[in-house]
Amino acid sequence: xxxxxxLALDATVLxxxxxxxxxxLIVEEAVVKTSKEIRDEILSGYEQGYQFLEQAVxxxxxxxxSVPHGNLHPDxxxxxxxxxxxDFADSLDLGEGTLILMVESDKLTLQSRSDVEYIVGSDDKxxxxxxxxxxxxxxxxxxxxxxxxxxxxxxxxxxxxxxSSWIKDRGYRSPVESISETLVRELTTDxxxx
Numbered sequence: 070x071x072x073x074x075x076l077a078l079d080a081t082v083l084x085x086x087x088x089x090x091x092x093x094l095i096v097e098e099a100v101v102k103t104s105k106e107i108r109d110e111i112l113s114g115y116e117q118g119y120q121f122l123e124q125a126v127x128x129x130x131x132x133x134x135s136v137p138h139g140n141l142h143p144d145x146x147x148x149x150x151x152x153x154x155x156d157f158a159d160s161l162d163l164g165e166g167t168l169i170l171m172v173e174s175d176k177l178t179l180q181s182r183s184d185v186e187y188i189v190g191s192d193d194k195x196x197x198x199x200x201x202x203x204x205x206x207x208x209x210x211x212x213x214x215x216x217x218x219x220x221x222x223x224x225x226x227x228x229x230x231x232x233s234s235w236i237k238d239r240g241y242r243s244p245v246e247s248i249s250e251t252l253v254r255e256l257t258t259d260x261x262x263x
Contacts, residue, residue, distance in 0.1 A: 075187045075188070076095065076188055076190050077175070077187070079103070079190065083107065085192075085241060086124075086210070089235065095217070098217070103135075104168045105167070106167040108136045160195045165195070172189055190209060214248050
């Protein structure tokens with residue numbers, strides 16, 4: 070039996086997958102979490118008329134996507150950790166900042182469990198830089214589409230169709246034009262040169 074996969078997702082990733090109604094596929098493959106602030110941001114967008122967020126709203130409100138309610142690890146809350154909690158106010162918005170605090174709290178809680186793989190899904194450049202500097206595993210919307218292809222939840226053409234919809238309908242700024250391009254690069258890139 071493999072490791073339990075935990076994915077902590079930001080608002081952009083949640084909204085992308087919600088907009089094409091495939092967020093539930095991620096929930097089938099992993100334990101999915103987000104911060105209360107990101108959940109509130111998604112709900113606010115939905116209430117303002119962004120109906121494509123409906124799936125994300127439903128999944129966060131019926132606990133298929135876990136939303137911790139201020140239950141940060143005591144060491145994070147008290148500042149008694151060897152990993153200093155940075156001031157995110159200057160570089161990150163509230164959602165990404167609280168997502169990182171949630172991730173660090175979870176990782177302290179789960180540190181004795183070697184059977185848990187914890188990955189943060191964010192498309193926010195600044196958040197990714199903070200996460201990388203703090204040693205967290207990171208992916209984004211493109212990586213999660215590849216993940217769903219590799220798990221046989223989507224075929225490559227379906228993944229490309231979702232990506233195309235995000236770009237055309239949602240204004241998503243993608244680093245690639247197709248998932249097939251990304252999968253080919255993964256197969257042909259020497260891991261030693263990355």
